[in-house]
Amino acid sequence: MARRIVLDCDPGHDDAVALLLAHGNPEVELVAVTTVAGNQTLDKVTWNARSVATLAGITGVPIAAGCDRPLVRDLTVAAHIHGVSGLDGTRLPEPTAELDPRHAVDVIIESIMAADPGEITLVPTAPLTNIAMAMRREPRIVPRVREVVLMGGSCTRGNITPAAEFNVAVDPEAAAAVFAGEWPVTMVGLDLTHQALTTADVLARIAAIGTPVATAVVELLTFYRRSYQADQRMSDPPMHDPCAVARVIAPDVMAVRDAFVAVETQGRWTSGMTVTDFGRTPNTLVATTLDVPRFWDLVIDALTAIGTPVVT
């Protein structure tokens, strides 16, 4: 049976690929797509989620907008990576995928409470504001969630600062609540995602699919590649967010280690750091090593399976 997931995202180039991977792979079922301010403002990332859903023919999946800012801090966006729209690089279709009128936090809670205990997996690929709000608003969701497989954090280095990864750094208070929650958490952080490099070979394989979806992905990732070259001095950009979806689809696509992870919320220079202790009673599975060829096969197979949906 397909694993049922709620994808909480901020598209975002790699979020868009995560959404396409979840849609195109039969091992997961999208129960809901929820958005949160992060890579860009809430209105932009929500439009982007609906547009990508339209492009790919994703229907019957609620798409709901959530928190427009972190719990206590001002919003920091990542226009330096994702552009002014949050998804620069291609001309996306005007969305026909409807916006669910409910708040994303309610959609998350209702999706979990309506399902059997242990059925729903949360896959956050953005600041953890919506997830922390949902835990606080309805604590009964915590023991009902199968697991939280999040893209965020790092046990070695950061990207938005030397110490902190973007998703955790934007809302460290929310991340601290999620890591401290009494539910299984898998941290798919930079240590892992920096192995998922979007090489020229990968782009050529996606281009060879030849569908409008694949063409749009190549255009998006070409922009994303240039951003990483200019801002992060990396020649091939890391495909962060689909790694979390891949972990749900095929857990053995990556190795994990038990660790204790705490989020630094006070540090002047280290705010948002995911302080990782492999020697202490664990609260997290930390992803360490990726089966890179298998990961890209999953992504490319999903893009191929989506085919050529009609853009309405």
Ligand code: BDR
């Ligand atoms: C994370 O930050 C965002 O810019 C990406 O979408 C990803 O979720 C990587 O640090």
Ligand code: CA
């Ligand atoms: Ca993201």
